[in-house]
Amino acid sequence: VDRGRGTVHDVPDQLGMLKSVSKAAYRVRSPENIVGILSQAATQALTPPTGPVSVEIPIDIQRTYVPRPAGLTDFKLPLCPPVQPDSRGLDELSEMAATAKRPMLWLGNGAKHAGPEVKRFADMGFGIVTSLAGRGVISEEHPLVLGCLKDTPQAEEFYQTVDLLIIAGSRVRGHETREFDLRLPSRRIQIDIDPSANGRTYSTDLFLCADAKLALSGLAQRLEGKLQIENNFTEEFKSLKHKAMTAYKSSLGPYGSFPERLRAVTPKDVLWVRDITLNNSTWGNRIFPVYGPRDSVYALGAGIGLGIAHGIGAAIAAPNRKVLCMCGDGGFFMGFAEFWTAAQEEADLVFLIMNDGGYGVIKHIQDTFHDGRHYFSDFANPNLEGCA
Numbered sequence: 001v002d003r004g005r006g007t008v009h010d011v012p013d014q015l016g017m018l019k020s021v022s023k024a025a026y027r028v029r030s031p032e033n034i035v036g037i038l039s040q041a042a043t044q045a046l047t048p049p050t051g052p053v054s055v056e057i058p059i060d061i062q063r064t065y066v067p068r069p070a071g072l073t074d075f076k077l078p079l080c081p082p083v084q085p086d087s088r089g090l091d092e093l094s095e096m097a098a099t100a101k102r103p104m105l106w107l108g109n110g111a112k113h114a115g116p117e118v119k120r121f122a123d124m125g126f127g128i129v130t131s132l133a134g135r136g137v138i139s140e141e142h143p144l145v146l147g148c149l150k151d152t153p154q155a156e157e158f159y160q161t162v163d164l165l166i167i168a169g170s171r172v173r174g175h176e177t178r179e180f181d182l183r184l185p186s187r188r189i190q191i192d193i194d195p196s197a198n199g200r201t202y203s204t205d206l207f208l209c210a211d212a213k214l215a216l217s218g219l220a221q222r223l224e225g226k227l228q229i230e231n232n233f234t235e236e237f238k239s240l241k242h243k244a245m246t247a248y249k250s251s252l253g254p255y256g257s258f259p260e261r262l263r264a265v266t267p268k269d270v271l272w273v274r275d276i277t278l279n280n281s282t283w284g285n286r287i288f289p290v291y292g293p294r295d296s297v298y299a300l301g302a303g304i305g306l307g308i309a310h311g312i313g314a315a316i317a318a319p320n321r322k323v324l325c326m327c328g329d330g331g332f333f334m335g336f337a338e339f340w341t342a343a344q345e346e347a348d349l350v351f352l353i354m355n356d357g358g359y360g361v362i363k364h365i366q367d368t369f370h371d372g373r374h375y376f377s378d379f380a381n382p383n384l385e386g387c388a
Contacts, residue, residue: 001027001058008059015056023051031064032134035072037173042336043077048110048193048211080237082188083193085210085218093206093215094222101165101230104185110193112293114213120220125229127162129155131170133300136290143238147284151182154244158236161202166191166219167269169212175302191215206280245287258287262352270322271314273297273349275307275353276337277328278360284326303333304361308351312338323349329381330359339387353384 018025024044025035037055045053072166092266097103105121107114108131113198118138122128122145129150149155159165162185174180178202190197190204191212198207198373201360215264223379249256249308272288272295274280280298289295297314311325327335332353354360358378366374 001056013221018056021052022054023049025056025178026159028058028061028357031061034061034066035069036218039075039077043079046077046279047080048083050176059355062278067210075364083209084210085191085215087218088294089206089208089210090215090218090222093191093208093219096189096206097164097219097223098164098185098226101228102131102162102231102233103127103164103227104159104162105167105169106165106167106172106184107131107134107137108170108172110210111137111216112169112217112235114168114291117213117220121216124220124224124227125234127233127240131173132285132296132298135292135296139291140289140293143241144234146237146241146244148289149179149241149244149248151178152244152248153163153174154240156183158240159183161236163187164189167204168216169193171197176202177201181270209385211338213239215263240241248287255279255283259283269295270316271295271297273307273314273325275299275310275325275327275331276302276304276361277307277326277331277354278328278356278364279328279354285336304328304331307331307384308335308338308342311349311351312342312345312347315342315349319348321349324352325349326352326354327355328360328387329353329355329384330362330379333381355381355384357381 001007001014002012003010017023022187025039028034028037035350036055041048041053041055046201051170074365103125105118106129109120111118113383115138115146118128122138122142126144128138128142128145130145130147131150132148135148138145146155167187167188167190172184174373184202188202188204189206189208190386191210192198192210193207193211195209198209199291208374230277247338250331269293272290274284274297276299277284285298297310299310307325307327311323315323332351354361357380363374366372367378
């Protein structure tokens with residue numbers, strides 16, 4: 001590899017390419033190192049902040065016989081325990097939070113495992129919003145969970161009356177805050193396992209580097225029975241949820257009632273998988289109700305064409321649950337070869353194809369920024385019913 005001799009997979013600086021799209025990337029340089037590198041890569045991928053790790057194995061090493069290492073049968077990854085919150089840091093956070101009369105939580109994927117702890121905050125009267133990746137930390141049926149309508153005009157107006165926002169396990173990324181133009185509550189606490197998250201997107205008054213579940217547990221223990229939340233705050237938040245949902249549905253035209261009707265005919269624990277499609281961007285990501293922390297599967301980086309593969313993976317990983325996979329016709333045909341994989345593996349999933357005869361997101365961009373001049377965004381599809 002990297003010798004320019006035209007051997008299989010001899011791509012210039014392939015390792016550099018892998019590093020650019022991975023949390024880390026490794027090259028196996030000798031057969032004896034394979035198990036150690038794979039162990040290290042898997043450990044790093046699963047260590048928060050989690051992320052994909054790539055391993056490059058040159059073709060000559062792939063062809064080399066390696067004896068099975070001793071002890072592999074009982075092998076376990078050497079994962080580090082969750083990062084414990086500093087008790088003094090928790091005390092500082094609790095002192096600040098104890099003065100709040102109108103508090104809220106903003107939850108991301110890093111808090112996905114903290115459902116019971118989040119429920120304690122809801123019971124105390126906290127209003128709750130989530131990032132796209134944080135949906136389902138606590139069921140969106142809960143009256144104090146606004147879910148993913150966090151950047152609506154109604155929510156932004158309400159934020160100006162909130163005196164504390166606790167951000168847990170979320171990057172508060174630009175794509176979900178109108179590129180940081182969304183006006184959040186002015187007083188903010190952030191909890192994140194990644195120390196570099198401190199102030200990276202929005203400034204914070206206090207930052208605690210810790211596992212979100214452990215930190216929220218410790219904070220809830222210090223706050224329960226001590227908060228004096230305004231009597232009308234919870235009712236105002238419930239009203240906000242109703243107003244934001246009603247206004248958002250009214251903006252969707254004929255699709256305003258569709259998510260609710262679709263939800264009514266799917267199992268409560270359905271795995272809701274989506275490709276990148278205009279319908280997902282408008283209602284799939286926002287108002288199709290999500291009830292559990294592992295119920296929503298979505299390519300957060302907005303890479304089109306992954307829907308079928310994600311649906312197959314979800315169906316195989318959770319064979320006792322139903323999978324509903326929504327794709328646009330553009331994304332569906334990008335990954336069309338995997339349609340046969342789904343059939344071959346007998347994956348139990350249903351595809352919902354939103355067919356508008358082209359790349360709807362691209363058309364929308366062309367309409368918005370290029371006076372409706374459409375280039376290379378329309379195409380003739382094969383017969384989808386025939387494919388089914």
